[in-house]
């Protein structure tokens with residue numbers, strides 16, 4: 007979970023290239039001609055270069071391995087490398103030669119980094135950043151990894167994160183884990199936000215093409231914002247959580263973190279879908295559009311969309327720069343054809359952020375779901391939350407480096423009373439129904455638009471989706487704009503986000519780190 011600015015502890019469709027080319031034809035960067043540059047290349051750029059035989063997957067993997075070699079000691083976005091990545095790239099290059107052009111997935115031969123909570127049954131470890139899980143053996147690939155491999159993507163490594171998705175302790179800084187140390191925001195060289203910090207750092211700094219993160223409350227949206235990249239936090243259940251170190255099965259979701267909305271949409275359509283190991287995917291599969299998400303990458307995607315403006319989240323005080331920047335963004339949205347419904351309020355917003363219910367529910371859910379995850383491992387040094395706490399107590403004495411305690415884990419371990427859980431859950435249902443849903447439905451909105459930083463809890467407690475897009479820099483520090491909607495509204499959110507991105511094109515790559 008991301009720590010949020012309000013200060014609350016809550017914290018495939020395989021596309022044929024024919025289809026794929028349509029929405030992109032007008033945005034092709036010039037780097038796709040001779041002398042192809044992998045730096046800043048989109049998935050589409052890479053695929054086009056593969057097709058034209060200007061580039062191989064092996065060259066792409068070699069490029070990113072070199073980037074990681076030179077920059078990761080400072081940025082710490084990557085926790086482990088896949089020793090088999092180059093061999094898999096060579097295999098992808100062979101496959102491309104033997105298959106008809108256009109018959110392969112858009113992710114075929116593309117290197118991807120996945121958060122270290124996402125299980126891979128290969129030579130890599132899956133540890134949530136903790137030494138407690140080092141040497142554990144997962145029973146199978148995570149559901150999303152199975153889909154990535156089937157699409158021919160190359161898992162180049164594991165991304166650093168806030169340890170245990172920031173559910174070890176409140177005091178632990180964003181982007182810190184015992185194994186990964188401190189991940190750094192490449193723009194500011196300080197906090198990358200979390201918990202999917204390494205995923206965002208690494209795509210931002212061109213250490214990899216695309217990445218996956220996970221979110222319980224803010225963990226995709228916040229690091230995407232802070233590192234000036236695009237994050238999609240999908241509707242809960244749209245993407246499988248099977249084989250992902252859990253926090254709350256009611257709120258957890260796996261989603262893309264990429265440099266562009268188009269890359270994120272391609273990645274989303276690759277990983278979305280039913281997985282019998284995660285029952286929520288069966289219910290949510292009704293939301294998946296035929297033909298995938300790339301069809302919604304439309305420059306005119308804002309036309310006619312009704313966007314609610316929640317002024318509660320625009321509290322910039324005397325900061326005229328942020329105030330003016332967001333007013334300008336609202337103007338852009340209007341100019342592109344959106345209907346803005348201004349000054350809307352979520353009636354119970356204070357209870358969403360200050361009430362105890364999310365914290366209580368997640369504490370119960372963390373304990374039971376983590377225990378189930380650990381029990382399911384083939385082998386592991388720890389088999390329960392109690393074991394993890396005992397490991398940490400012992401380990402922090404052995405480690406010479408600073409550790410940050412484990413109050414969240416201890417609180418979850420000690421939490422009691424099923425009546426309390428039921429009450430918290432019924433509170434959360436009520437908060438969503440009388441809050442966000444009421445505003446969305448009552449005003450016939452397609453989405454709400456807010457500055458991203460503190461908005462995540464509204465989406466988190468109802469399992470709603472959100473997309474964040476780079477929205478500016480303040481003294482070099484990136485910030486994003488967030489579009490959120492009701493469950494299953496990804497097609498609308500992608501249209502809106504893509505149209506805004508194409509109208510503004512704000513993202514700039516970070517400066518090279520001083521090595």
Ligand SMILES: *[C@@H]1O[C@H](CO)[C@@H](O)[C@H](O)[C@H]1NC(C)=O
Nearest residue numbers: 086087089129130131140141
């Ligand atoms: C996984 O962890 C083991 C230590 O248990 C280490 O020897 C190995 O190098 C790690 N794998 C990778 C790919 O880094």
Ligand SMILES: *[C@@H]1O[C@H](CO)[C@@H](O)[C@H](O)[C@H]1NC(C)=O
Nearest residue numbers: 322323324325326327328329
């Ligand atoms: C806003 O006001 C506070 C004091 O209330 C001051 O510390 C801060 O520098 C001001 N910020 C700007 C951007 O003027």
Ligand SMILES: *[C@@H]1O[C@H](CO)[C@@H](O)[C@H](O)[C@H]1NC(C)=O
Nearest residue numbers: 362363366426427429430433
């Ligand atoms: C449920 O909400 C009420 C406020 O309406 C609050 O007093 C109570 O503490 C909440 N219970 C839990 C378990 O979150």
